[in-house]
Amino acid sequence: MTAATTTAEGERLRRVSPLRLFFSRPESGAIAGAVIVFLIFGVLSALRGDIGKGFLSIQGAASYLEVTAQVGILGAAVSLLMIAGEFDLSVGSMIGAAGLLLGLLIVQWGVPPTIAIILTFAFALAVGAFNGWLRIKTGLPSFLVTLGMLLILRGAGIGFTRAITSQTIVSGITDKTAGDPIVQLFTAKVTIAGGDFKIILLWWVAAVVVATWVLTRTRFGNWIFSVGGSEQAARYVGVPVNRVRIILFMTTAGSACLLAVIQVLSFGSADVLRGTNKEFEAIITAVVGGTLLTGGYGSALGSAFGAFILGTTQLGINFVGINSDWYQVVLGTILLLAVLVNTYLLRRASGAR
Amino acid sequence: MTSPNDRQPPFPHDTAPFTMPAETAERISAYGTQGGGPESTATPVLEARDISKYFGRVIALEHVSLSVRPGEVNCLLGDNGAGKSTLIKTLSGVHPPDSGSLLMDGQSVVLGSPRDALDRGIATVYQDLAVLPLMSISRNFFVGSEPTTGFGPFKQFDVARAGKIATDQMLEIGIQVRDPGQLVGTLSGGERQTLAIARAEYFGARVLILDEPTSALGVKEAAIVLRHVIRARAKGLGVIFITHNVQHALPVGDRFTILSHGRLAGEFVRGQVGQDELLRLMGGGEELAELAAELDKLMHADARTIEEVAVSAEAVPTSPDAPVTEVEAGELPPPGP
Numbered sequence: 089m090t091a092a093t094t095t096a097e098g099e100r101l102r103r104v105s106p107l108r109l110f111f112s113r114p115e116s117g118a119i120a121g122a123v124i125v126f127l128i129f130g131v132l133s134a135l136r137g138d139i140g141k142g143f144l145s146i147q148g149a150a151s152y153l154e155v156t157a158q159v160g161i162l163g164a165a166v167s168l169l170m171i172a173g174e175f176d177l178s179v180g181s182m183i184g185a186a187g188l189l190l191g192l193l194i195v196q197w198g199v200p201p202t203i204a205i206i207l208t209f210a211f212a213l214a215v216g217a218f219n220g221w222l223r224i225k226t227g228l229p230s231f232l233v234t235l236g237m238l239l240i241l242r243g244a245g246i247g248f249t250r251a252i253t254s255q256t257i258v259s260g261i262t263d264k265t266a267g268d269p270i271v272q273l274f275t276a277k278v279t280i281a282g283g284d285f286k287i288i289l290l291w292w293v294a295a296v297v298v299a300t301w302v303l304t305r306t307r308f309g310n311w312i313f314s315v316g317g318s319e320q321a322a323r324y325v326g327v328p329v330n331r332v333r334i335i336l337f338m339t340t341a342g343s344a345c346l347l348a349v350i351q352v353l354s355f356g357s358a359d360v361l362r363g364t365n366k367e368f369e370a371i372i373t374a375v376v377g378g379t380l381l382t383g384g385y386g387s388a389l390g391s392a393f394g395a396f397i398l399g400t401t402q403l404g405i406n407f408v409g410i411n412s413d414w415y416q417v418v419l420g421t422i423l424l425l426a427v428l429v430n431t432y433l434l435r436r437a438s439g440a441r
Numbered sequence: 442m443t444s445p446n447d448r449q450p451p452f453p454h455d456t457a458p459f460t461m462p463a464e465t466a467e468r469i470s471a472y473g474t475q476g477g478g479p480e481s482t483a484t485p486v487l488e489a490r491d492i493s494k495y496f497g498r499v500i501a502l503e504h505v506s507l508s509v510r511p512g513e514v515n516c517l518l519g520d521n522g523a524g525k526s527t528l529i530k531t532l533s534g535v536h537p538p539d540s541g542s543l544l545m546d547g548q549s550v551v552l553g554s555p556r557d558a559l560d561r562g563i564a565t566v567y568q569d570l571a572v573l574p575l576m577s578i579s580r581n582f583f584v585g586s587e588p589t590t591g592f593g594p595f596k597q598f599d600v601a602r603a604g605k606i607a608t609d610q611m612l613e614i615g616i617q618v619r620d621p622g623q624l625v626g627t628l629s630g631g632e633r634q635t636l637a638i639a640r641a642e643y644f645g646a647r648v649l650i651l652d653e654p655t656s657a658l659g660v661k662e663a664a665i666v667l668r669h670v671i672r673a674r675a676k677g678l679g680v681i682f683i684t685h686n687v688q689h690a691l692p693v694g695d696r697f698t699i700l701s702h703g704r705l706a707g708e709f710v711r712g713q714v715g716q717d718e719l720l721r722l723m724g725g726g727e728e729l730a731e732l733a734a735e736l737d738k739l740m741h742a743d744a745r746t747i748e749e750v751a752v753s754a755e756a757v758p759t760s761p762d763a764p765v766t767e768v769e770a771g772e773l774p775p776p777g778p
Contacts, residue, residue, distance in 0.1 A: 438626030
């Protein structure tokens with residue numbers, strides 16, 4: 089590397105265009121991608137004559153935003169964790185496990201919904217803290233530690249639920265939670281111009297705003313970047329590396345639990361298989377959003393646009409009449425393209441040639 | 442172990458350009474006896490006494506002592522594996538020593554953690570870990586010591602102030618920053634090291650430990666770093682400069698401490714030793730002499746068959762005192778027929 093980019097002489101600093109500055113931000117690729125994906129499905133729908141219906145309707149928007157919000161809540165938390173250089177593969181099965189626990193508490197053991205929700209969150213946060221503790225104590229990559237937790241939670245969910253109810257689905261939850269004001273926090277919806285917008289959208293926006301604020305405007309955010317950039321360097325300047333990790337694993341487990349609570353209370357049933365593959369969707373969301381797989385760089389705001397790309401693609405494919413079998417092909421292609429674009433943008437932003 | 446009162450306020454910055462004080466230079470060169478420094482009467486700001494450190498059965502350090510006074514550069518020299526890294530990790534709170542003691546201003550101290558050492562004014566700049574390339578300049582500058590505004594749950598990282606201070610401090614060390622949000626990866630290797638040095642000075646370091654700051658750098662870049670080593674010294678910091686490059690140590694060192702195989706191999710003040718003696722003590726001297734002899738033999742063997750090569754062979758140094766390292770592969774004669 090040479091000293092060409094910045095040297096003592098001021099005249100050697102180039103003026104940079106606003107566009108170039110925009111593309112030096114980690115989420116820029118995802119924002120551009122979100123616009124492109126939206127335009128593609130919009131144009132395809134318009135060509136089918138779907139003006140005011142399907143993808144180009146308010147109800148259509150409410151649908152793909154709901155899917156976006158579901159993966160976006162996970163993505164916001166997972167992007168923070170990944171910026172700190174860690175993975176959490178257990179979020180998917182945590183959705184299933186936390187949902188079952190909530191269902192069992194309410195239906196099987198008659199616990200009041202509010203208490204059941206608190207206990208479920210306590211369980212999820214404890215599992216998250218355990219993930220972090222195990223990661224720190226064993227020094228094993230979190231990919232492996234949480235892969236183990238993925239299997240344990242999924243298996244235990246099936247085992248316990250079948251032993252207790254002789255089924256792997258807990259239903260009849262709505263009867264017990266009807267009219268509960270706390271439950272409304274997770275299930276409320278509002279109809280605007282013919283579209284049913286669910287409260288999960290607000291949870292998602294809140295998650296993205298809080299995650300972005302923490303990452304870019306707090307000391308803790310700076311610590312997250314430094315732990316992911318170099319654990320050793322962070323430790324030498326006094327960053328409490330282990331505390332940062334444990335809090336982030338609790339955050340991802342908490343985000344999975346939030347999604348589980350919303351889904352179980354909204355659908356009125358819990359299914360052990362719920363959340364399958366969500367861990368990968370969350371990672372894809374973060375990576376498409378500009379978070380570096382190896383940590384140290386990324387954006388929580390980007391994960392929102394990554395989630396939007398996933399949500400619009402998943403439903404857009406149906407809306408424009410493409411067989412949904414092709415969803416995974418499209419998703420894989422988007423992931424590869426996003427990684428290429430984001431790597432290119434990062435290389436430019438970090439001055440490497 | 443850590444109290445906020447130990448923290449020194451940021452240094453008032455000395456804006457006058459550094460000039461080597463002539464009488465100091467004279468005093469240094471006039472000094473003849475081993476063990477005395479330029480200000481040998483001053484109490485060392487940091488002193489390691491009789492430090493030993495073992496990793497299992499491996500002797501990393503045994504009975505090693507080292508001290509640095511304010512405004513002094515102590516060059517810690519040694520080959521790879523001599524124990525330099527272990528010693529500085531002991532001085533910066535990473536490893537507690539198995540025996541021996543650490544003193545600051547003559548008072549015995551125990552460094553519980555790197556943060557503890559930092560809070561006492563011992564700042565260490567590691568070669569590879571000096572900065573985080575994917576973080577911005579201002580984030581790097583303040584990582585671990587972020588300024589905050591607000592209170593309670595709304596206490597936040599004061600991004601504007603951090604950016605302003607980082608830009609000012611970078612300007613002072615001669616690096617004009619367009620945008621404090623610019624990634625450190627865009628800086629050159631020398632600039633990254635100087636950023637880390639400037640950061641240490643800003644946070645009130647009294648002792649600056651530099652771990653091989655120049656060894657991965659080109660000649661020009663190394664010069665940038667060496668200039669800032671001298672600046673830090675002029676500001677009254679005690680500098681421990683670790684290197685295995687004698688050429689980098691000689692121009693800036695007031696004192697030279699040589700480690701070999703985990704033990705003290707010698708301690709000298711400026712003007713007392715030359716490059717060859719330092720190289721020999723570091724344990725590399727014999728190898729280099731051997732290499733020179735081998736090359737010499739090779740040259741003569743070829744000179745007998747190829748006449749033109751004989752001319753260039755004369756240009757190749759043959760004595761162990763000569764800078765053998767300047768012989769480049771390209772200058773070697775082609776193999777004989």
